[in-house]
Amino acid sequence: MRTGRIGLVAPVALLALVAGCAYLPDPPPPVPSSVVPSAAPVPTAASDDSQLSPDGFDAAQRMAVRIRNIGCGALSTGSGFALDAHTLVTNRHVVADSAELQLSTYDGRDVAAEAASTAALADLAVVRTVDELPTAPVLADADPQVGDPVTVVGYPSGRQLTVTDGRVVAAVTDPLHVNLGQVLVTDAPVEPGSSGSAALDAEGRVIGVVYAKNADDMSFVVPVSTLRAMLDDDTAFAPAPTCG
């Protein structure tokens, strides 16, 4: 009886031992020489939000153009911005009655002007250039809403290139009666000489062209919708009047 019990327990014990061996973890795999991934992950920072340029200036500064209007016995300055490699946009009154237009970029490089054209229905003008302009912005698809941020890049008083910020305060009928439709009112500081400056939204897209200011330091902007309408109309621009 006891022998039979032992004979029964012994195989079970052996089976349990063998099973225990079977449940032991397998030997570890060989240790690799390196666990550094072959393809390093691309850092998420500094990809889209940084607007790197060859010289550290951002796109808003690189597209700005200073305009010197040498008239017949008069000299004035204004601002403009590149529309493409050989075209810039400014105000009609900036290039009007000129004998010669002299252009310079944010870094002081001179750009030869070829011809200027002015719009009859808005205080807008386009100037064709012989030399290539550094960079051109993107025009916004629609006008900004009241309260939207706005950045103005230009040469106030004909001095250093300046970037000022503000917000769209209102959309009103042009008090100067030089533009059809409504114009934008912003609280971004501008000065004489800022005329023709690009007004940009938070994404750096052009939302308008500065053309005036009032005594309350409010700046007036030709909206991008008007600019687009003028640019799309082949008959909107005519050669600018000169004094020469």
Place this chain on the structure above:
Amino acid sequence: MTGPNGPSPDPGQHREDPPVSSPTAPLPTGWAGPAAPHTGPAPDPTEPGPPARRSSRATVVLALVLVGVLIASGVLGWRLWTTTRAWEESAAGWEQLARTHGEDLAQAQAELEATVGELDATRVQLDTAQARITALADEKAQLGDTTAAQQQLADYQQRVSQAAGQVATALANCIDGQERLIGYLQDTAAYDAADLARFRSDVERVCGAATDANASLQSELSR
């Protein structure tokens, strides 16, 4: 119904009663003699062996089981030992790898900090350079404005000088003509009246040109 305690015969199998003497009972001294007297019928070969044979068989089985257990234990121990060694070596390898990467990480972090410091310094330099470029561009623009203004002033002065010269010349011609006309008028009998009238007209035209030149000069001066 309850009977006395003790083994009871297997109801399913008939067995012969065991002999009176037990194999484990002490034998009498000097007993080595003949086989025990036959006290019963001869055992059936199919029946279990006597207790002594079963005991020795159990001992053999138990010994075999123990040997098997020892062998299995040895195998298991060997496997445990080799597996443990392998994991120890693996752990040591991973630790070495971790230390290597830790050193690399520490070095990379140190280099990163140094690079970030250099980047900050470079940014400061870049900001300074940008400000300088902007200032130089402004200086150049102001010089251009000044040059353009001076050129306009020079042009203006040239126009004024030219106008003044024209005024002076016209006035001189006018004065000369008027003086000559006065001389002719003092001796009108010596000259043809028609010629005098034509000369008077010429003098008036010259003086009118002088007046126009003077008006132009005044216009330039008023600009």
